[in-house]
Amino acid sequence: MVRISLSVITKLISGKKDSVQIISTSAAYLLSSILTKMNRSDLPNLFENSLHIPKVAWKTGTSYGRRDGWSIGYNKRYTVGVWIGNFDGKGIPELTGADMATPLLFQVFNSIDYNGTGNWYQPGADLDLRYVCPQSGCVPGERCTEKVIDYFLPGMSSTATCTHLTAYAVDQQETISYCTACLPEEGSQQKIYENPPAEILKFYRENNVPVKIPPPHNPLCTRLFEGSKPRILSLMEGQEYLIEKEDPRSLELSCAVAADVTTVSWFINDNFYKTAKAGDKYFFSPVEGKIKISCTDDKGRNSDVSIQVVFY
Numbered sequence: 367m368v369r370i371s372l373s374v375i376t377k378l379i380s381g382k383k384d385s386v387q388i389i390s391t392s393a394a395y396l397l398s399s400i401l402t403k404m405n406r407s408d409l410p411n412l413f414e415n416s417l418h419i420p421k422v423a424w425k426t427g428t429s430y431g432r433r434d435g436w437s438i439g440y441n442k443r444y445t446v447g448v449w450i451g452n453f454d455g456k457g458i459p460e461l462t463g464a465d466m467a468t469p470l471l472f473q474v475f476n477s478i479d480y481n482g483t484g485n486w487y488q489p490g491a492d493l494d495l496r497y498v499c500p501q502s503g504c505v506p507g508e509r510c511t512e513k514v515i516d517y518f519l520p521g522m523s524s525t526a527t528c529t530h531l532t533a534y535a536v537d538q539q540e541t542i543s544y545c546t547a548c549l550p551e552e553g554s555q556q557k558i559y560e561n562p563p564a565e566i567l568k569f570y571r572e573n574n575v576p577v578k579i580p581p582p583h584n585p586l587c588t589r590l591f592e593g594s595k596p597r598i599l600s601l602m603e604g605q606e607y608l609i610e611k612e613d614p615r616s617l618e619l620s621c622a623v624a625a626d627v628t629t630v631s632w633f634i635n636d637n638f639y640k641t642a643k644a645g646d647k648y649f650f651s652p653v654e655g656k657i658k659i660s661c662t663d664d665k666g667r668n669s670d671v672s673i674q675v676v677f678y
């Protein structure tokens with residue numbers, strides 16, 4: 367049996383005078399647009415039935431160890447925060463902000479703002495419109511077939527061209543890919559493959575989204591690989607990690623890697639710790655003090671982060 371405490375805080379924010387602007391109107395507009403585009407559990411399938419449901423931008427969070435979950439939402443009239451957890455801090459396996467706090471957030475919004483004005487924020491004058499590739503949000507490249515119109519901030523938003531489809535040299539069976547250093551004189555062919563960034567590839571794999579990535583690189587190739595280094599996702603450079611002496615928790619090792627990587631090796635303070643499948647999560651028990659974590663992929667590309675561990 368799970369005992370859950372719930373606290374709901376609502377606050378009318380209009381007319382508040384002591385607020386401080388921390389990001390530009392246009393950046394806030396873009397962020398708010400992104401935060402309204404998630405699937406909403408409370409929306410009926412028929413659009414006519416959803417006309418009176420308040421528009422809300424929201425973001426969820428789940429704490430380490432699933433001790434509590436948050437969901438905070440806002441529109442022009444209200445900001446609502448929902449917190450769910452045990453008051454004694456005990457974690458619950460099924461507790462996430464998205465699954466447990468968000469449905470309550472929308473129940474609150476639907477109670478206090480149903481049939482509201484529906485007024486939404488206006489884009490700032492410095493925002494402009496352009497075509498982007500929907501696969502990446504970047505300026506469409508020569509191979510991108512779809513285009514959608516999207517807002518951008520001239521001089522601020524990235525102008526990178528989309529490379530989500532890239533040509534690779536492969537063998538006839540498409541089991542090996544080649545670079546210019548190891549391309550055989552005959553028997554290869556050019557094929558187009560998807561080329562998602564490491565974090566997106568990780569998401570596709572975890573959610574079983576089919577993605578046509580190039581086959582592994584020629585194992586006989588002697589070239590030193592450039593390109594995407596593994597990115598350590600679970601630990602942040604320069605951050606302090608507080609660990610309870612009474613109930614010490616492990617720290618997670620997880621990373622995102624380039625499409626050509628199968629395994630990674632983890633090192634803690636330059637000592638070998640484990641070789642692991644690239645997509646898997648592992649845990650280690652840290653000692654107090656400064657710790658260097660290194661992740662090396664099977665092409666020899668390496669990333670480090672340094673963290674501080676404090677026991678209390």
Ligand SMILES: [Zn+2]
Pocket residue numbers: 499500501502506507509510511528529530531
């Ligand atoms: Zn594209």
Ligand SMILES: [Zn+2]
Pocket residue numbers: 544545546547548549583584587588589
């Ligand atoms: Zn090669």
